[in-house]
Amino acid sequence: MTWEQILVLVVFFSTIFGLAFTNKRPASVFAASMLLLLLTQQLSLEAVLKNVTNTGLVTLVLLLLVSHSIDKTAFIKRLGRAIVRKSFTQSFWRMFAVTFSSSALLNNTAIVASLIGPIKQNQLHAPSRLLIPLSYAAILGGTVTLIGTSTNLIVDSFLIEHGHPGFNFFDFTLFGLTAGLACAVLLFFLTPLLPNIASNENSYQSYLLEADVEAASELIGKTVEENHLRNLPELFLIEIIRRNVVMSPVTPDMLIEENDKLIFSGNVQKMDNLAHIKGLTMFAEADGLLRDNLTEVIVSNRAPIINRTLKEVGFRALFDAAVVAIRRDGEQISGKIGELKLQAGDFLLLATGADFQRRDNITKNFFVVSEQKITRKLKPWQEAFTLLGFVSTIVLAATSMVPLALGLLFFTASLTLINVSSIREIKRHLPVNLILVIVGALSLATALESSGIISLATNGLMPIIGDMPPVYALTLVYIMTLLLTEFVTNNAAAALMFPFAYGIVNAMGLPLMPFALAVAFAASASFISPYGYQTNLIVFSATNYKFKDFVKIGTPISILYSGIVLSLLTWVYL
Template identity: 65%
Template sequence: MNIDQLLVMLVFLCTVMSLIFSKKRPASIFAMSMLALVILQQITVDSILNNLTNNGLVVLVLLLLVSHSIDKTTFIVRLGQAIVARSYTKSFWRLFTVTFGASALLNNTAVVASLITPLKHNQYHPASKLLIPLSYAAILGGTVTLIGTSTNLIVDSFLLDHGHAGFNFFDFTLFGLTAGLGCGLLLFLLSPFLPALKSGEQEIKSYMLEAEVELDSPLIGKSVEQNHLRNLPELFLLEIVRQGKSITPVSPDDIIQKGDKLVFSGNAQKLDTLEHINGLSTFAQTSGLLSNNLTEVIISNRATIQGKTLKQVGFRALFDAAVVAIRRDGEAISGKLGELTLQAGDFLVLATGNDFAGRENLKKNFFIVSEHKIKRKLTQLQERLTLLGFLLVIALAASQILPLATGLLFYIATLTVMKISSLTEIKRNLPLNLIIVIVGALSLANALESSGLIAMATSYFLPFLAQFSPSYAPIFALILIYFLTVLLTEFVTNNAAAALMFPFVYGFVTAMQLPIMPYALALAFAASASFISPYGYQTNLLVFSASEYRFSHFAKIGAPISLCFAIIVLSMLVWVYF
């Protein structure tokens, strides 16, 4: 082993050990690896810049940027509200079907992030009975198509970097769909072993929020339960004000009528949940004011507005703001928001206009507590354009009519023109950390190959495989690659595991003169198969943080799921390719 090989080996081992034992972000670790390789003259700056233009990396970045626009739609929110039922069996299969299907086309991390809150606040089942299945369904669904998970695109980027054609859109589908359905059935059979944990949520200060049923609302004529108004995150339907009369408590069977005022109690920062329900208007909207910013204030003891209602004050004209929620400590309040008598010490959440900050009467009436950014509601036209446009791009790419990168680029441009997204949002959502991880991994792979370390490792490995018959050696190599990658992905992130293993996989396959496709697929599936540890995959980490889970909860359910997934994927790869 010469000096160059020793230096590259040292950088590689330090990278792996840092990923396993260090608490630093993978992006920081790979950035230091690149810097070390440049200083040691094992790679050049030109090669790093060349890795930045890798087609697979470009597609991944564009997909992540697009996912932020899709997340603005009510599609996933509406699905989430319809998932939970009284029956756990029905809830489980609804959850699995929605998450599995959505994760095949959308970013599976975004899908899980959108569904966590409705599941946490459902009224029928402990959240811990649903959150692990949510994460596992997202992982399984992500393996069905090329774009389902970033891991698939990372392996694709390595194939392209080595001069191969890369994956087709549906190369994963046969294997991922079969393994996903099989593991879904096993997960349901194991669901009695999921823990029933109490939620450790922080206490939320309950505000009163009001929303009005619009005249042409699709909610009209349906019950409260049919409209999923009892499963809203951190919001409870307190009463219905109908023709000046109050209906409380609200029954799940109460029918919504036009003109009803729905009064909710809960977290005012969940106002966007109400605004995203088709056919409901918040008090701010009916007052002629929409804003992405919420400002929380307290009414001063010197306020001129105390003792008056919002309508008497002419609040909208006086402050260029509309009250969307109110809270009064030590006293329950109810009734129509506009007719409540304001008191000193009342907390108000305001949707503010452009002139709000400049009004001279603010200091006389309010103490400003905080500001909160909420998601901007899309119009129906914008929602349809966002969803149908994305499906069109995917269909054109899947049928090989238009390259995925080209379609996504034009799609993002259309979203910007239609004001669904903006250049500021694109810059803010640029996944810089993931870019650094992939470019760093590509650069490390270049150094491993150019230094001859891959060839050396292959020369040690081939005599071991030579002990097997020619018909069994490729299969044994496939199994070994799969389980080594699974072992690595449970300790480091799925993306890092795929990136670190690919150069060795490619070296072995090339030396054995085997087709790359089954081994690349095995690598991609294995890197995503992080079921045992809550730290190996981002969806596991999301649900782990959202509940009171322990490591053992994942290990108990994840170990049989991981084994089932491995058996199905490897068996099918052998059946198709060998």
């Protein structure tokens, strides 16, 4: 073994150690490995730049950017509101069906982030009995199609890198769908083992928000429970004002009527969940002022508007702003926002007009605290274009009429042209850390292959694996990847294991496809540890789970999933 090979091996094992046993971010670990290989000339700059433009990586980045636009639509939010029912069985299967099917086409992390709010806030079942199943459903759904998870696209990029045409859109479907549905049944029977624990305390400051029920609203004539108003993420319906009468507390069987004013308390950054309810309008939205940003102000102790209501001072005309929400520390407030008497120290969230900053009365009345970013509601035609455009792009790619990367590129550009997204949002949502992980992993794999490490390792293993049945070799690759993914990220596990799987395939003269699929499925099979997959980490942080909760539920799921995937891969390919 040459000193160059020893150096590459040291970098390789140091990378695994850094990922598994330090608190450094995977992007930092891979970036350091890549820079070290460049510095020691074990990797060329041309090879790194080639990895940056890898088709699989470009596809993944575009898919993530498109997912942010789809998340602006009401589609997932409406599904989320309808998940929880009185029956735990119905709630489980609704949650699993929505998450599993959505994750097959959309980024599973975004799906979990969108659905975690309604599940955490539900008042019928302990969130801890649904959150781990939510994460597992997203993981399982991601294995059904090529674009279901970034892991599949990373392995696809390796295939293309090695001269293979890559995966077809539905190459994963037979294995992922069979394993996913079987694991769903097992997961349901394992739910009694999940703990009944309360959610973590909310970290946000609760504001009072008011929304009007307009004529022909979808809410009218149905109860609070039927409208799923008790399942809004971090927003609580505390009062209904009807014909100037305050109705509180709000019970699940209360009917919603036209012209009702619904008073919510909660996180203002979740008010987009109200905007997606048809016929429910906030004052600032009706007044044409509600935009992407809200300005948070505190009423000054010398403000002339103290002890007067918003209506009395003519707030809109006086400041070119509308009050979206109000918070008063140390005191619970109720009633119509427009009829509350303002006090010194009140926090107001304002939707401001173009003239707000130029008014000379702002500093006399307020201390400006900060700006709050909110999600802008899409127009109906923008929503329709976003959803139909995405489905069309996927259909064209699945039927091989248009390459997926090309379709996503034009779709992303069209979303920018119709103002669903913007260049600023694209810059803000660009997954720089993920790009560093993938480019770093691809570059490390390039160094392992170009230095001869892979050939050396496979030649050394030939006396052992030479007469090994193909199914044993496939199982070995799968188990090694599965163990690695529980200690490092799923993307890193796929990128680090593929070169070794490729070496074994060449040494034994076996078909590449089952081994590539084995790496992809094993890298996604992070059920036992909360740290191996981002959706596990999200739900782990959302409530007071313990590590043993994942081990207890995840171990039988992992065994069943692995057994089905390996059996089907052997049956189809070997």
